[in-house]
Amino acid sequence: MKRDGVKYPKFANKFSRIDFEAEPLPVLCLYPIPAPVALNALKLSVCGLDGKRRSVAWTDLAGVPRITLRQPLICQIFNWSETVEWEGVRLVDVLDHVGLKSPAAGYFAFYSRDGHFFETLSSDEARDPRVLLAYGLNGQPLPLQHGAPLRLVVPFLQGYKSVKWVKKIRAFRADPMGIKRLCGQSSDARLSEAWRRKYGIEPPVETVGNAGGRGAKR
Amino acid sequence: MTASLHLIVIGNGMAAGAVLEELVKQPERPAITVFGAESHGNYNRILLSDVLACAKTFDETMLNRREWYAEHGVALQAGVAIRAIDPAQREVVTQAGDRHHYDRLLLATGSTPFLPPIEGLGREGIFCFRNIDDTERMIAWAARHDQAVVVGGGLLGLEAARGLTNRGMVVTVVHLMSHLMEQQLDAMAGAILKEEIEKQGITARLNCTVQEVLGDGRVEAVRLSDGTVLPADMVVITAGIRPNVQLAREAGLAVQRGILVDDRLHTSQPDVYAVGECIEHRGKTYGLVAPILEQAKVVADAIIGGTTRSYAGSITATTLKVAGIHLTSMGDCLGKEAGAEELVHLDTGRGIYKKLVIRADRIVGAIFLGDGEGSREAQELMASRRDISAVRHSLLMGDGNSEQQRSPVALPDTSLICNCHAVTKGEIVGAIRDKRCATREQVAECTRATTGCGSCVPLVEQLLMAVLEGSTPAGLAASAPIAAAPPNKIEIWKKEKDGLDMMEEIDRYAREGWEAISEADVQRLKWYGLFLRTPTPGRFMIRVRIPNGIATAAQFRLFADISERFGKGFADLTTRQQIQLRNMRIEHVPEIFTLLRSVGLTSLQTGMDNIRNVMGCPVTGLSPTELIDTAPIVRQLTDLFVGNRDYSNLPRKFNAAITGCRENCLHAESQDLALIPATREIDGQPVAGFNLLAGGKMGSGGFRAARPLDLFVGPDDAAAVCAAIIVIYRDHGPRASRTKSRLSFLIEEWGVARFRAAVEERVGRPLARAGNDARDPRKKTDHVGAFRQKQPGLNYVGLQVPVGRITAAQMVEVARLAEQYGSGEIRLTPGQSLIVPNVPDQRLGALVSEPLPSRELTYNPSEVMRGLVSCTGIEYCGLAVIETKQRALRIARKLEQTVGKTKPVEIHWSGCPAGCGNHLLSDIGLLGKRAKAVKPDGSQEVVDAVDIFVGGRSGPNARPGVKLFEDVPCDRLHEVMEGLVRYVARDKSVDVLKGELISLPMAAGLTPASPEAELGESPATHQTMGEDNG
Known part of the structure; x- marks a missing residue:
């Protein structure tokens, strides 16, 4: 076993692909990997609270600053983590660039091109500057198995929030919950204290959404 | 096994599956052949909503796989449809023409989605939502498309809408009726549900239907009955179901809406039975799982020749499976039958609606929307037909905990946990304890609980945990949200209700009077700037936020008007550049709020745990020396x-x-x-x-x-x-x-x-x-006086308002001066004073000659008066221990006369350790207290007194003052102050100051501060500090 300490949850058999030998990150896919799409051919579908869809080509985002960010990807469920260098654009910049707003206590959902996987972030989480839409990994183009051409990277929550193959983004008033909660595979995306302490990483807000179901109702 | 009899079952859905489950348990049963049109084994159709919603996989919907049939000696002909029944020959005919003999026949043909009359249904992208194949095709289509229209806003339609939303589609539900789920909900519940659904991003269009599907081969849009054309690339039809009766009718069985059966589920033909969605029993058809499972037990008994069981119809209960929405509806929840009474609990703020329908002292129906607390109890009472007249007053008066937080352990053993399979708590606990079930799967195998709609999974898991680990679910709950329970009362109150949600309460208290205000709400009202003052029962101070202290003449006239009409004719300026309206009654608050709004002001968030008025230099934008206009x-x-x-x-x-x-x-x-x-x-x-x-x-x-x-x-x-x-x-x-x-x-x-x-x-x-x-460390100003502005030819005039108290007449006069001489603007300073800006050079002289600036609120106050600051004091503040404002003013006026002209000196009064008068940051600081004093006759009494601090300073070299004397009685204060103001000089260090001052003659008989008490630390005893001073 290449990565020591990996634990298999009881629903591991539902994963279509598990590869802990892969570098620089293990490959874990709940659903089959979709067919490749080139970054320049990527069209994101975005939808605001008005329910109106718009198509945004990757090339429309040329003005959004590119950054690299070294951050851990932490998979608490299978008990591994790797620190890698992501290259991408800040989600908050993209949201602002395309004018996608959610209410302060609102949510964004991110849908994968695999046709099944989707996850959500609270507005605060989504606007945290550590959250990227990444197209590069350790100086290379993002490999297909890791979500190419564009994936979400949310270092301060459990790895499954970092949706691969992002295709659609939509704003919501009520929490759409995300697939892991709906499936009962994880009730809470927050990282355990041990992981947070290990990487000195804290979620932006304790009161809203995934970073804290404990907060007051708004 | 009685091999001589042969049972043929037509249909392999949930009803057939449930009958087979019953039959294989029997020691003697007929040989069985099952014909199913679908190629799968037996699966739980209800869970297809979860599959569409990404919450389950197809695997998890499987009840009995094909192997199960073989293991139990049941011949399964999956994918073989039956074309006809020949009752005379006791044979069925397959699509291929094969004939099979039966001794007993069971029709479990189910139902078919109803297709409303819509033009253009032949196009690609139109789906019914009935079986596994439909679901697979919908998922594949949703992955490649964006916008869906769901026809029919019933249970299935809403579940489909949420499922497609989870798959990234934007969904509109088009519903013919005036509210959603009209079969299970009344109009009120329908309206609340619509709001909740729309919060989830699903649009619902009521009183409307799809007339035509448009598009070239493929769905591109739909035309609605109101003429609207909605773009759509997917249409899902969930407009109800129709029992499949064609085979039965052609075979000559009695059929109306469904295949007619009696209480033994026997059709009009000998040895032919029917079960499930295809039947009509006592005039009713059923489309839910629980009644079908009840029927299955009866018909299995009848088929093997038993005589014990009969079916009397079912009371139905429906649960909507849309994540984030709790909705259960049961029985005659619409109160259709005569003599129905309704018990209702409605909380529009939280989207909670609960209704019990009662007839002849029995619950006959119920709706629980937004919160399930009480739904199980209601269902039990309804099922047992118990007389509820004795408990009627306490129905729907739950303890405020939602169903999830409540322990199923507390339920009686007879309480139904799994509604679908009618499994009680006692049976589940028995299975865990006696049959050694250690997982939910094992409990399911043993009792079938959780294998219906799945909504009881959390309850079963809690029971498992409770029985296996001996831990109570209450204890479990404590490790989750309750462990993070806030540690103090205010935190608890804040969690209960946000202070900003108080407007309705304010309106209510305005009607009911201040005595009705709860302890928690007294605190919450401070979010609206309403402070109930203990010293004046029933009277409120309203603190009005004035950002950067910039106000207008119109606003001042309004303050005057409000103070005159509703208060006692005065108001206070605060050290945070705000205004405090005094002696207000809750009855007038709504009107006062309206008045404040009319001049662009608010009292919001001026108290408690909020960002208080944001301060700024009162002459910002005017001062020639400032760095930035803030x-x-x-x-x-x-x-x-x-x-x-x-x-x-x-x-x-x-x-x-x-x-x-x-x-x-x-x-x-x-x-x-x-x-x-x-x-x-x-x-x-x-x-x-x-x-x-x-x-x-x-x-x-x-x-x-x-x-x-x-x-x-x-x-x-x-x-x-x-x-x-x-x-x-x-x-x-x-x-x-x-x-x-x-x-x-x-x-x-x-x-x-x-x-x-x-x-x-x-x-x-x-x-x-x-x-x-960029601050000048040598300067400290209060902006009182007449000064040139950066704008050529204009001046601002600072008017000192002694201890910040201003009468209505003065406010009106200041407003007049501001309009007549300035630009109508009035600014409030951190020193509780006012500034009239934009006065042209030519008018400056006339302004300062007016009575108000020359005599009352002077622009050139004496040095003791201009540096005078006082907190509110005991008059209105429940924390203060002495009166401060009037006393400060009295002593200052006396000092003006006895000391005459002095160096600039700041005197700040605080009536309690909260320190709202900033006593620690002034040349002379006075902290009010009650202390023992010796009377001339030698006896002791407790009197108003102060501790005196000196040498405090704000600004770049801020330092807190040091305590010089303790327990100085207020009636000796004038003489002490007279001594102090002459000698307090800012350029001396506090230690030098202290050494000099303590040896002054006037210090005789005073108690010097003990060394360890020197620093300005105050006893931290109050829970709510200094709240009367903004």
């Missing part, structure tokens, strides 16, 4: 948080000031956050901006000077950086103790470096380190 920044920050629930639950109050004034006119040091003028080179360009100080405070827990964060911000970023700091404080500030909750304690805990890093992280980029402090 008014727009103060406004920007204020607009961000006022009325915004993101900022309405801080750990404690938050004081902020943004100033460009070089002359130190406000107490930056005592603010939680102060932006002070500074310059810095950024990218080679000089930038005028601010350095940041944070963590200052007065009052409980002691004085702390705000310390430099070593950060610089430009005017454009200022408001955003302030907001970031406030959010960090909100999320990480300590909340355990009210006296250790200010920002200061967080910075102490973290250290400045970590705090700064957190600010940068929150802002999302590195910030510049501090620039050059």
Whole structure:
């Protein structure tokens, strides 16, 4: 076993692909990997609270600053983590660039091109500057198995929030919950204290959404 | 097995499956052949909604796989449809023409989706939502398309809509009726449900139907009955089901809406039975799982020749499976039958609606929307047909915990846990305890609980945990949300209800009177700036927020009007540049709020754990020496948080000031956050901006000077950086103790470096380190007097309002002066004074000759008067222990006469250790207390007294004063002060000052402060500190 300490949850058999030998990150896919799409051919579908869809080509985002960010990807469920260098654009910049707003206590959902996987972030989480839409990994183009051409990277929550193959983004008033909660595979995306302490990483807000179901109702 | 009999089952859905499950348990049963049109084994159709919603896989819907049939000796002909029945020959005919003999025949043909009359249904992209194949095709289609229209807003339609939303589609539900789920809900519940559904991003169009599907081969749009054309690339039809009766009818069986059966589920033909959605029993058809499972038990018994069971119809209960919405509807919830009474609980704020329908003292139906508490009890009462007249008063009066938080252990053993399979709590506990079931799967195998609609999974898991580990579910709950329970009363109240949600309560209290106000609401009203004053029962102080202290003549006239009409004809100016309206009654509050709104003012968030009025230099934009005009920044920050629930639950109050004034006119040091003028080179360009100080405070827990964060911000970023700091404080500030909750304690805990890093992280980029402090360390001004503005030919005139108290007549007069001589603007200073700006040179003389500026609110007050500040005192503040305002004024007037002209001296009064008068930051500070004094006759009495502090200073070299004397009785104070004001000089160190002053003749007989009590630490005894002083 290449990565020591990996634990298999009881629903591991539902994963279509598990590869802990892969570098620089293990490959874990709940659903089959979709067919490749080139970054320049990527069209994101975005939808605001008005329910109106718009198509945004990757090339429309040329003005959004590119950054690299070294951050851990932490998979608490299978008990591994790797620190890698992501290259991408800040989600908050993209949201602002395309004018996608959610209410302060609102949510964004991110849908994968695999046709099944989707996850959500609270507005605060989504606007945290550590959250990227990444197209590069350790100086290379993002490999297909890791979500190419564009994936979400949310270092301060459990790895499954970092949706691969992002295709659609939509704003919501009520929490759409995300697939892991709906499936009962994880009730809470927050990282355990041990992981947070290990990487000195804290979620932006304790009161809203995934970073804290404990907060007051708004 | 009685091999001589042969049972043929037509259909392999849930009804057939349930009958087979019953039959294989029997020691003697016929040989069985099952014909199923679908090629799968037996699966749970109800769970297809979950599959569509990404919450389950097809695998998880399987009840009995094909192997199961073989293992149990059941011949399964999957994918073989039956074309005809020949009752005379006792044969069935397959599609291929094969004939099979039966001795008993069971029709379990189910139902078919109803297709409403819509034109253009032949196009690609139109789906019914009935079986596995439909679901697979819908999932594949949804992955490639964007917009769906669901026809029919019933249970299945809403579940389909949510499922497609989870798959990234934008969904509109088109519903023919005037409210959603009209079969199971009344109009009120339908309306609330519509709101909840729409919060989930699903649009519902009522009173409307799809007339035509448009598109070239493939769905491109739909035309609605109201003429609207909705773009759509998918249409899902969920407009109800129709029993499949064709085979039966052609075979000559009696059929109406469904295949007619009796209480033994026997059709009109000998040895032919029917079960499930295809039947009509006592005039009713069923489309839910629980009744079908009941029927299965009866028909299995009948088939093997038993005589014990019969079917009397079912009371149905429906649960909507849309994540985030709790909805259960049961029985005759519409109260259709005569004599129905209704018991209703409605909470529109939380989207909760509960209704019991009662007839002849029995519950016959119920709706639970938004919260399931009480639904199981109601269902039990309904099923047992118990007389509820004795408990009627307590029905729907739950304890406020939602179903999920309540322990199923507390339920009686007879309580139904799994509605679908009618499994009681007792049976489940028995299975865990006696049959050694250790997992939910094993419980399911044993009892079938959780294998229906799945809504009882959490309950079963809690029971498992409770029985296996001996831990009570209450204990489990305690490890989840309750463990994080807030540690003090105020925190608990804040969690219960946001202070910003008080408007309805205010209207109610305005009708019911102040006595009705609960303890918690007394505190919550402070979010609306309403302070019930203990010393004056029933009377409120209303604190009005005036950002940067910039007000208008119209606003002052209104303050005068409100004070006249509703109060006692005066108001107070505060040290945070606000106005406090006094002696207001709750009955008048709604009207006062309306009046305030009419001049653009609000009292929101001026008390408790909020960002208080954002201060700024009162002559910003006017002063020729200032570095930056801060008014727009103060406004920007204020607009961000006022009325915004993101900022309405801080750990404690938050004081902020943004100033460009070089002359130190406000107490930056005592603010939680102060932006002070500074310059810095950024990218080679000089930038005028601010350095940041944070963590200052007065009052409980002691004085702390705000310390430099070593950060610089430009005017454009200022408001955003302030907001970031406030959010960090909100999320990480300590909340355990009210006296250790200010920002200061967080910075102490973290250290400045970590705090700064957190600010940068929150802002999302590195910030510049501090620039050059632009404050003039030698200056300290109150802006009282007549001064030239940066605008040529214009002046501002500062008018001193002694101890901040102003009468209605004075307010009207100031308004007149501001309009007649200035621009109609009036500003409030941190020294509780007023400024009339924009007075032209030619009119300045006339203005200062007016009676008000020359005699009452003077522009050239004496040195003792101009530096005089007092907190509210015992008159209106429940915390103060002595009267301060009138006393301060009296003593100052006396000093004016006896001392005459002096050096500038600041005298600040605080009526309690909260320190609202900033007594620690002034030349002479007086802290009120009650102390023992010796009377001339030698006896002792308790009198009003003060501790006297000297040498305090605000500004760049801020320092707290030191205590000079303790327990000085107020009736001796004048003589002591007379001695002090002559000798207090600002340029001396406090130690030198103390040495000199303590030896003065007037000090004779006074108690010098004990050495250990010197520093300005105050006893941290109050829970709510200094709240009467904004």
